[in-house]
Amino acid sequence: MCEWFPILRGKYFTYTEYLFILTIVGFPVFSATSFSISKILNFLNRKKDRSLRLQSPESSGDEYYDSRTQDETISPTFRSISSEKQMLNPKPQPAGTPTVNFFNELGWFFASHWPGCFAVWSFLIPVWFAFILDYSIFLLRIRYRKKMDKLRLYTALQSKDKTEAYGRKVKPINSFYTKLTIFFTIFDILLHLLFTGFCVSSYQDYVGPIFGTASLSSTFTRYFQLPEFCPPGPPCHVYATLPEDTATSVFINVHTNEKYNVIGIEYELDHSSYESERDVKSQNSTSFKVAGTDRNGRRKLHHFYLDNLVPDSTYQLRIVYDGIVQHRTVYKTLPGQDSPRDVILVQGGDMGNTKATRDVTKATIAMNPDVLVLGGDLAYDNGMCECYFTWDYFLKDLEQVNEALGRLVPVIYSLGNHDAGIDEMNRRGGLEITEKGPFYMTYFPQHSRLSSRTKAILPEVPTFEERKSYHYHKIGKMLLFTLDSGYYSDLKEQALWMESILKDHLSWIKIALYHCPIYYACRDIAVKNHEVIDAQRKEWMPVFDDNKFMLAFENHEHYMKRTLSLRNDKYDSLGTVYIGNGQWGTYDHKNCKLYNETGVYESIQEVNHYWAVNISFNAGVVTNTPYDQDNKALLPPGIQRIDQYTMEDIKY
Numbered sequence: 001m002c003e004w005f006p007i008l009r010g011k012y013f014t015y016t017e018y019l020f021i022l023t024i025v026g027f028p029v030f031s032a033t034s035f036s037i038s039k040i041l042n043f044l045n046r047k048k049d050r051s052l053r054l055q056s057p058e059s060s061g062d063e064y065y066d067s068r069t070q071d072e073t074i075s076p077t078f079r080s081i082s083s084e085k086q087m088l089n090p091k092p093q094p095a096g097t098p099t100v101n102f103f104n105e106l107g108w109f110f111a112s113h114w115p116g117c118f119a120v121w122s123f124l125i126p127v128w129f130a131f132i133l134d135y136s137i138f139l140l141r142i143r144y145r146k147k148m149d150k151l152r153l154y155t156a157l158q159s160k161d162k163t164e165a166y167g168r169k170v171k172p173i174n175s176f177y178t179k180l181t182i183f184f185t186i187f188d189i190l191l192h193l194l195f196t197g198f199c200v201s202s203y204q205d206y207v208g209p210i211f212g213t214a215s216l217s218s219t220f221t222r223y224f225q226l227p228e229f230c231p232p233g234p235p236c237h238v239y240a241t242l243p244e245d246t247a248t249s250v251f252i253n254v255h256t257n258e259k260y261n262v263i264g265i266e267y268e269l270d271h272s273s274y275e276s277e278r279d280v281k282s283q284n285s286t287s288f289k290v291a292g293t294d295r296n297g298r299r300k301l302h303h304f305y306l307d308n309l310v311p312d313s314t315y316q317l318r319i320v321y322d323g324i325v326q327h328r329t330v331y332k333t334l335p336g337q338d339s340p341r342d343v344i345l346v347q348g349g350d351m352g353n354t355k356a357t358r359d360v361t362k363a364t365i366a367m368n369p370d371v372l373v374l375g376g377d378l379a380y381d382n383g384m385c386e387c388y389f390t391w392d393y394f395l396k397d398l399e400q401v402n403e404a405l406g407r408l409v410p411v412i413y414s415l416g417n418h419d420a421g422i423d424e425m426n427r428r429g430g431l432e433i434t435e436k437g438p439f440y441m442t443y444f445p446q447h448s449r450l451s452s453r454t455k456a457i458l459p460e461v462p463t464f465e466e467r468k469s470y471h472y473h474k475i476g477k478m479l480l481f482t483l484d485s486g487y488y489s490d491l492k493e494q495a496l497w498m499e500s501i502l503k504d505h506l507s508w509i510k511i512a513l514y515h516c517p518i519y520y521a522c523r524d525i526a527v528k529n530h531e532v533i534d535a536q537r538k539e540w541m542p543v544f545d546d547n548k549f550m551l552a553f554e555n556h557e558h559y560m561k562r563t564l565s566l567r568n569d570k571y572d573s574l575g576t577v578y579i580g581n582g583q584w585g586t587y588d589h590k591n592c593k594l595y596n597e598t599g600v601y602e603s604i605q606e607v608n609h610y611w612a613v614n615i616s617f618n619a620g621v622v623t624n625t626p627y628d629q630d631n632k633a634l635l636p637p638g639i640q641r642i643d644q645y646t647m648e649d650i651k652y
């Protein structure tokens, strides 16, 4: 259905809003459908009853039973009274009354729980208010049913002494409704508990229930399934992200318990490697609150921007708060542009938190990477703050690399649809970034603050409002552009921005990283995503072609591919090689038959994998090789000569 109505395809709504709309529309639709079925069945019953009465020679038309007894609001108590009377005065029993009642009550269930839909997706009203509204509707309904039953009691007994009849039969009715109220009060409380703070995440095996690739959880179920992630004491996560100049600066990011408002860091060159006087520097964190998580996920987010570092050097880092050193780690800066040292990038995307994810991550350790370059759809939280735990498991997964290598391996991220919580090429423009996320944007600063007046780079952590979804990073003499496939930022704006950066870096190696591929191997998905493909082709490909981009890292489609070197969509020995397509830990292929009818692919394989890209400035070559989770090479290395991809810098 969504294919026919583009407005429902995630272009205007976030995934949370989309699910919310489905629910608030779905409940009234289910309610109306149930009422309609009930009415139709009731009508059929009456018709059948009339025809049976006409066939019956004893039918006199003044029996106790009349059509009102088939009203959908008949309670079991009243049915028992009716049965009693019918035994005294036998007559045809209308079929389907329990079914009529079932559908009628189902209609009321959906109608009365409509306010609860707001609480399920944490929209507009808190859960307690939703419960009061739901429960009030339910109580009104119960009062109405009780009143109707009593009215029918009078009619059914046809007693001259109504008071006496009422006195004899009203007690079971009151008792029945008291039990019903108690039952539904407990049921309603449990229902609200069970469905509040709903999270729909994908590709993770920690929290369930799991249906296919989707994992469902609520505040209630997570309470029993998840631990407290950031208890008081040492940090729960420490990781590095990169600003523009990776040789002299780095973001160190720390998650702690929420009681630590500001923390400190001490850093110094590793004095075991450098025979110089110790020069310990320190700074306080730029800290942010994280909101929207469960109690078990509460934390404070701290960032440090370390700059003026020595390129290609090892630093000792100490995280200090509460009067003591809480955590020690090591960070190695990346080489500067004049360094001949090789740089190893490990690249992949579409990760999740599955066994395959963990196996592939573990396999990357053997490459001893300088940087991890991850192309979106990382934790699969779908932009929902309730799915905060997916980032905890994602970070824990990467921490196994840091622990094994004894240093913080910095990570460069690009934004995917499951990180932003909205589809590519959305019509909403940039979404708001708040304490509630999306956590991709709040957890991972990846560019410096810009001076509002001169637009010059400031060595400071950007605020949430200042964060951009596209940025660049200099690694050795390689320029890596991290682009956004239209989740937060316009494609043309990014093309113009790339050109403004490129004019000073034409003699560098150029690589692009983004989520949605330009080259698809699945016809159905290519048709579905033609808008972003066409836009990226139109806005970005000329920039890649004109400036001799060496590699483009693509993701999103969950298979391994490498194209021939391409320029203007055709083979060119000095063109860009597009590698991807994001299957680190994901496992479905969307029932799509892969094809190579355009002939641009060197290889397409369905396999969990990562790419190792070795930039050897000394040898003057860049190699790219895909590996599976057992570190078996899936293709021979793709080799490109650096001098064939560099251009003359423009002289000013």
Ligand SMILES: [Fe+2]
Pocket: 377, 416, 417, 418, 515, 556, 557
């Ligand atoms: Fe994706």
